[in-house]
Amino acid sequence: MLExxxxxxxPCAGKGTRFLPITKSVSKEMLNIIDRPTIDYIVDELIDSGIKDIVFVVSPSKTDIKKYYSKDESLINELKESHKxxxxxxxxxxxxxxxxxxxTQKEALGLGHAVLMAKEIVHDNNFVVCCGDDITLYDKCNPPIKSLIEAFNLTHSTIVGGQKVEHSLINKYGSMDIEKNIDETLFKLKGIVEKPSLDKAPSDYASLGKxxxxxNIFNELEHTKKGLGNEIQLTDAIESLIKKEDVYFKIFNGKRYDCGDKLGFLKAIIDISLTRDDLKDGFLKYIKSIIK
Structure with missing residues (x-):
């Protein structure tokens, strides 16, 4: 039961600097993977996991996300007239x-601040947070977020979702300091070390955007001082929570893509193309022709 x-x-208020100049006029979350924006894959994962109420935290200049999910009668009429x-x-x-x-997040004060802004909608409900540029390809029967919610219902505690990464990459992520194993995919946390040097990472288990x-995380965020980058960091609030109550790390299934990174975005486009019946044969034929 997931109720x-x-x-x-x-959270979608980031500037998308790594994708300039296109993000000067298009939100990075709206960059398309074929015929759908990146964010729509995240929305569908939430829906597949039983979540029907979705809050976007956006900057004042980002109007394209709302436009995408709003009714457009003029477009519908055009399609009818064109017999499409x-x-x-x-x-x-x-x-x-x-x-x-x-x-609206009026100031770019970090991921933690963006999550705090959602309090006006979420109030005293439990909730999931998903980064707006992290997508996962998964078995429809077992969405990653659903497995995190199941772990939450089992432990009645905050769940940090992630996967094991190559040791050479752990310095890009929050590294899990594990206190004990509950099972092969669920661990009680002792702490989180954000972007550690390779020789000081407590593990290769990384927090990956879910x-x-x-x-009660809102109270922690309200009392979290600005940290790295002069921003309110979500990891700092979770660290504070770990000192007061149990927090767990859950390994989620599926193949995860960092679509805030150009190479990660390109990998997502290629892999998703190869899952589509309308594209995979022609696309695979083309790929084979250029790598001979």
Whole structure:
């Protein structure tokens, strides 16, 4: 039963500097993987995991996300007049597949601050947080977020989601300091070391953009001082929580892509293309032709 977790929160207020100049006019979360924006894959994972109320935390200049998930009667009428009814269902499905809410983060004060902004919608409900540029390819029967929610319902505690990464990459992530194993995919945490040097990383288990929180995280965030980059860091608030109560790390299934990184974004496009019946044969033939 997944009714204990009501909301999904997707922070989308980042500037997307690594993708300039395109992100000067398009939100990085709206960069397309073929015919869908990156963020839509995250939305669908939340929906597949039983979450129907989704909160986007956006900057004042980001209006394209709201436009994408809003009704567009003029477009529907154009498609009808052009006898392109096959697209109408896809367009209408966007606005009806979940309840969408929007919160504006007026200042870019970090991921922790973005999560705190969602309090006005989430209130005293449990909720999931997903980074807006991290997507995962997964078995439809077992979405990663669903497995995190199940761990939350088992432990009644904050869940940090992630996977094991190559040791040479752990300095890019939060490294899990593990106190004990609950099972082969669930661990009680002693702490988190953010972006450690390779010789000081407590493990190769990395936090990878998915969390399940109780509403008490808002209190921690309200009392978290600015840290790295002069921003309110979500990891700092979780570290504070670990000192007061149990927090767990859950390994999620699936192949994860960092779409905030150009190479990660390109890998996602290639792999998703190869899952689509309308593209995979022609695309694979083309790939083979250029790597001979």
């Amino acid at each position: 204990n977790v009501k909301f999904g929160v997707i 009814e096959e697209y109408i269902k896809e367009i209408e499905k966007l606005t009806s597949k979940a309840n969408f809410y929007y919160v 969390w399940v929180f109780k509403p």
